[in-house]
Amino acid sequence: MESLREKEAFICDMDGVIYHGNQLLPGAIEFLNWIEETGKKFLFLTNSSERTPRELREKLIRLGVEVSEKSFYTSALATADFLATQTPAGSAYVIGEAGIINALYEAGYSMNDMNPDYVVVGDTRKYSYHQIEHAVKLVMNGSRLIGTNSDLTGPIENGIAPATGALIAPIELSTGSKAYFVGKPNPLIMRNAMKKLGVRAEAVAIIGDRMDTDIIAGVESELTTVLVLSGVTAMADLPKFAYRPNYILNGIGDVVNS
Structure with a gap:
């Protein structure tokens, strides 16, 4: 876990990682506070195309989290x-x-x-x-x-x-x-995300709840991959996939607390 925490930047999914619908998931605030305290580079990368970055920011504010509009890159963008x-x-x-x-x-x-x-x-x-x-x-x-x-x-x-x-x-x-x-796991969106962060692949970890989008996107872009079990993919689903994440955690808070 220390090697994961030493990463320079984190790319993070939203649905199933930070919240479900209008419910903030456990550990989300602790993780984001840690990101801010340590000065890590960070980008929310979501396949959801419904909301604009402003609307996503306002949603997180309603849930008790405040981040910049520049912290979001969506499949719509x-x-x-x-x-x-x-x-x-x-x-x-x-x-x-x-x-x-x-x-x-x-x-x-x-x-x-x-x-x-x-x-x-x-x-x-x-x-x-x-x-x-x-x-x-x-x-x-x-x-x-x-x-x-x-x-x-x-x-x-x-x-x-x-x-x-x-x-x-x-x-x-x-x-x-x-x-x-165009969205994950297309390498196009991953390259755009890396450009926005201004970092190399070896310095980045991607955190997501889906093997078929988040984790495969990270694997194909040579990022460190973190699967959280708070969303779509369950442990029982892992044998269906030929690839594996580098880390499997119960939720995003485990990045900081485990």
Whole structure:
């Protein structure tokens, strides 16, 4: 554990690591206080595309934690960064919330439901058959299909909820098109996160609750990996995966207290 604590920087997931829904998880405050006291570099890296960095910051404030807006990098921001390099000043039809819509606007994109360059799907609870039908039509007419993240589910207070990977599946199946996902474990979002921190891979640990996004992202980016059992992945799930995390902890507080 001492070698883990000696890392220069930490990349941390949010859902299932810091909170479930509107409930702060045990040890989160202690960990973040330790980060501040020790002067470690830190970045919240979340596959959730619903909220803007400002909204994420405000949520943490309501839960009793205060951090800067610059401490957040989301799959929505990574998607907007990616599309801005692929098709500058392009347009998109979006199925998603403020996080992805605002990120695209800030990247110079316009919203277009007639002939967009891309159909972009992110996490949302406002999901309708009409949206699916329209997205299918646009993709069949040549718009390219993008998903902010590939997660099938995400943790909430009373269990799990469908996430982008599940929401985009009907469009993929109906059109025969395979979506391109920008969020974890795509190396694109990991490289962007490393650039923001300004550190080398060997100096970074990634902490997450999912083997299929957080841990594989860390493995493929050659980071030290920490799986916490406070979210999606349970100990019983580990035999399903050919790779292993460097550390397995009950919760994020164990980084400081164990």
